[in-house]
Amino acid sequence: MIDDRILVKNVLAGDMQAFRLLIRQHEKLVAHMIGRLVKKDEEREELCQDVFLRVHEKLGEFSFQSKLSTWIATIAYRYAINHLRKQKIRFADLPDEESFTKHFIEETDPESIVEEGDTDAFVLKLVDELPPQYKTVLTLYHVEGMTYPEICEVTQMPEGTVKNYLFRARNLLKEKVKKYLGKEELL
Structure with a gap:
């Protein structure tokens, strides 16, 4: 497994192979985050792709104040919650x-x-x-x-x-x- 700092540096330099590696290293994490909240397969797949597009787009802003996996999980979690909100499923609505x-x-x-x-x-x-x-x-x-x-x-x-x-x-x-x-x- 390649060091996160080197991986991010390579992705930012335009190395698509490095981005594929980043996806492979974190795809299970993203799938777990999305899959635990979103039940429809086609929606989960699309959201996972959107998460990695967002990761690629915002990677230059990542400052290593946390682990890369934590940052990616945060993006995935927020995407799932926003999706639920758009579907008018209230995350905080729980029965007593x-x-x-x-x-x-x-x-x-x-x-x-x-x-x-x-x-x-x-x-x-x-x-x-x-x-x-x-x-x-x-x-x-x-x-x-x-x-x-x-x-x-x-x-x-x-x-x-x-x-x-x-x-x-x-x-x-x-x-x-x-x-x-x-x-x-x-x-």
Whole structure:
């Protein structure tokens, strides 16, 4: 993996191979950021392309005050949120905690997935049912390995909110898994 500073320098010098490498190094991150919030395949694909166009356009303004991956994740996150707003899907509109928890715990039936032994698919299905901000924070922390300050930078949420959402997301997942497996020790 090439150093981010060298990669950015090469891209800014017009090296398209370096830009392809930048895309390859960060495409999973962008796909996770967009995919956790936008459900339609064609919209996700278009947004991912738009993110990398924006990255290319604004790369000269990147000053390495944060990691390149954090900067790119921020762009992807903002694109996804803006897309949701344009679709009139309110990101912050959540049912109250009690009604959401009741729906989340009782209505999903992933037993067939668990019986087939595909635990990863089971967990991903549960994560996809979380509210957007829970999915985002959980993905950034556990899948992308970002720190709390990095997640705060990407989402523009205070650290306490990030920790709270991560805590709530884990608890919802734990309750759901316990309901279907009846084994708290797995978690």
